[in-house]
Amino acid sequence: MEEGKEEVKSFNDLGVCEQLVEACDNLGWKHPSKIQAEAIPHALEGKDLIGLAQTGSGKTGAFALPILQALLETPQAFFACVLSPTRELAIQIAEQFEALGSGIGVKCAVLVGGVDHMQQSIALGKRPHIVVATPGRLSDHLSNTKGFSLRTLKYLVLDEADRLLNDDFEKAIDEILEVIPRERKTYLFSATMTKKVRKLQRACLRNPVKIEAASKYSTVDTLKQQYLFVPDKYKDCYLVYILTEMSGSTSMVFTRTCDSTRLLALMLRNLGLRAIPISGHMTQAKRFGALNQFKAGECNILVCTDVASRGLDIPSVDMVINYNVPSNSKDYIHRVGRTARAGRTGVAISVVNQYELEWYIQIEKLIGKKLPKFPAHEEEVLLLLERVSEAKRISQMKIKEPGGKRNRKGGDDDGEEEIGRYLNGKSSKKSKKH
Ligand code: AMP
Numbered sequence: 001m002e003e004g005k006e007e008v009k010s011f012n013d014l015g016v017c018e019q020l021v022e023a024c025d026n027l028g029w030k031h032p033s034k035i036q037a038e039a040i041p042h043a044l045e046g047k048d049l050i051g052l053a054q055t056g057s058g059k060t061g062a063f064a065l066p067i068l069q070a071l072l073e074t075p076q077a078f079f080a081c082v083l084s085p086t087r088e089l090a091i092q093i094a095e096q097f098e099a100l101g102s103g104i105g106v107k108c109a110v111l112v113g114g115v116d117h118m119q120q121s122i123a124l125g126k127r128p129h130i131v132v133a134t135p136g137r138l139s140d141h142l143s144n145t146k147g148f149s150l151r152t153l154k155y156l157v158l159d160e161a162d163r164l165l166n167d168d169f170e171k172a173i174d175e176i177l178e179v180i181p182r183e184r185k186t187y188l189f190s191a192t193m194t195k196k197v198r199k200l201q202r203a204c205l206r207n208p209v210k211i212e213a214a215s216k217y218s219t220v221d222t223l224k225q226q227y228l229f230v231p232d233k234y235k236d237c238y239l240v241y242i243l244t245e246m247s248g249s250t251s252m253v254f255t256r257t258c259d260s261t262r263l264l265a266l267m268l269r270n271l272g273l274r275a276i277p278i279s280g281h282m283t284q285a286k287r288f289g290a291l292n293q294f295k296a297g298e299c300n301i302l303v304c305t306d307v308a309s310r311g312l313d314i315p316s317v318d319m320v321i322n323y324n325v326p327s328n329s330k331d332y333i334h335r336v337g338r339t340a341r342a343g344r345t346g347v348a349i350s351v352v353n354q355y356e357l358e359w360y361i362q363i364e365k366l367i368g369k370k371l372p373k374f375p376a377h378e379e380e381v382l383l384l385l386e387r388v389s390e391a392k393r394i395s396q397m398k399i400k401e402p403g404g405k406r407n408r409k410g411g412d413d414d415g416e417e418e419i420g421r422y423l424n425g426k427s428s429k430k431s432k433k434h
Pocket of ligand 1: 032054
């Protein structure tokens, strides 16, 4: 990451051992990111840490490297446990541990909901060094999986702690804290510092060193932020206009509800755009499927709810569009953190209607600046109106059809099947070619 304009340090300078410097090198990490440069020396001294850092700052490396270095010194099973609020983030964290630890034979297990218990118990039976888990599933295994305990744990990481607490994981976290040793190192990472995070910090950490990778709620300099004020009835039109103006870019389009991710993705595909939805209503397998299609470039527009705005390690998103302005301004920071990562440039455009103006004003207050308008020519935008309205109408009809309803057993169809059926392979074939 090219954050250090002042004095560029190397991983070596931070005290990282040869084997791990080599692992960083293999991943193309030439210099430590800011959070890594600040956190790693304290961590190697054995301090507890609180890191205020966003996804994209390199925070996973900031905790994974010191843990792996300590593991090299005293290898043991169930050495560290990382708690994450989402399954996707848990998997990405484990992937980074595995990538950094591949030369030293590190074994990881991922314990997340929506995946077979038995498979996970077998993985635990292999006595991994690192367990990455969502709190509910970990607590479940601690109570029900014979022979599994974290009594010898040396490191606990709470990643995205603000989110861990918002999502009502508190009970599970309390249960976990009761059965792990008090004598351990604890690292807490969070994008924002809330009252609950402070409470958790007091409960779990000892004299922690506090590190901030960015000043409070700031967005990175390489991010170009813009807004558009539009009447609600033309919102879809403006969205399509922006996406076509910026065609060739990879985009994440944020909506408020799971249902609207499906509807919008269907509408966009109907207009020939390569969009795919991802939301909390989809099964684990479908979420991965969607994410992989997006990562592989088969689709270049990911239509998502805030579930997808946190943690997901999606490289090089060029643009974030807020199709709905978030009512909680901190969500704005998380969403736009999906672009302009690791020193790259990015664009974030918020499409604001008459009902969302208040929320938008709150966002400008939080980031402390007035944003410029996205340049759009209304006459050109409205030329799209008829096609967009028709595409939306057809998509709404399709979703209402019995086969297109969210589904049978309480809710898991992301609209992909119906998209495929509806387009008769037309647009999906097209999308595969790219
Ligand atoms: P994170 O904030 O931990 O989710 O990391 C975001 C992305 O930055 C991941 O794809 C990492 O592989 C990458 N990354 C982490 N540290 C570095 C580094 N020092 N140099 C370059 N890329 C990095």
